[in-house]
Amino acid sequence: MINFPLRAGASYKNYGVFALFCHTRDNLKMRQILFLSICLFLVSFHLRADESSSSDNDLKNKPISYWKERLSPEQVRVCRESGTEPPFSGKLSSDKEDVTYYCSSCRHPLFSSRSKFDSGTGWPSFFEPINPEAVELIDDNSYGIYRVEVCCAYCGAHLGHVFNDGPQPTGKRFCINSVCLEP
């Protein structure tokens, strides 16, 4: 028969060590420090998460100085100040490759070459964005003409305008400045 050390004295002694470990003043301090450390860690983690999500969501509100550090002068003029590039000036206007075009400001995907067509206007033209959520459509009454402005849904970059004289299947013509797109 195996003689396990179950005598009352031994059990009490083991419990006594455990109780000493749990209830000494030093241990109480240690637990308080541990608790405060966990709280501090959670607070800092929460703040970091807030910081990163706000930096993603704030692209639309960045000052022009932010974009001047990252984009060419022509991209700033067209994409951030609602300018228009001269027709037939863009490198994408005669591009035939099967590619995805990304926003030159924020690198989100906006158009696919599968919806690109030759409109003869001198600007890259698409009959639809890569998905409906990729762009925002905004009423534009500048120059006394009603048009629908196309903007990047992620960073608010001005991309161009959309017209109702495009080919099927949508009948839309997204007329986009090439400096606002990058393959």
Ligand SMILES: [Zn+2]
């Ligand atoms: Zn963008």
